[in-house]
Amino acid sequence: MGVPPDLDRPEKTTFEQQRVFVKINQEFRANIKNLLPNYCRSIPKEDEYEIIIEGLLKI
Secondary structure, three states, X not given: OOOOOOOOOHHHOXXXXXXXXXXXXXXXXXXXXXXOOOOOOOOOOHHHHHHHHHHHHOO
């Protein structure tokens, strides 16, 4: 992904970063209820995005 996105400034998010967010959201929605049945959101919050992105950058 190159430079980590600035989640506080979405207008600075690149097209490539947006594509990654779409993939994260798709996977998140498809799998979150299986992993955390009591989780009540369909998309990650900002701090959760940061955790996911930091984890992906380590892969």
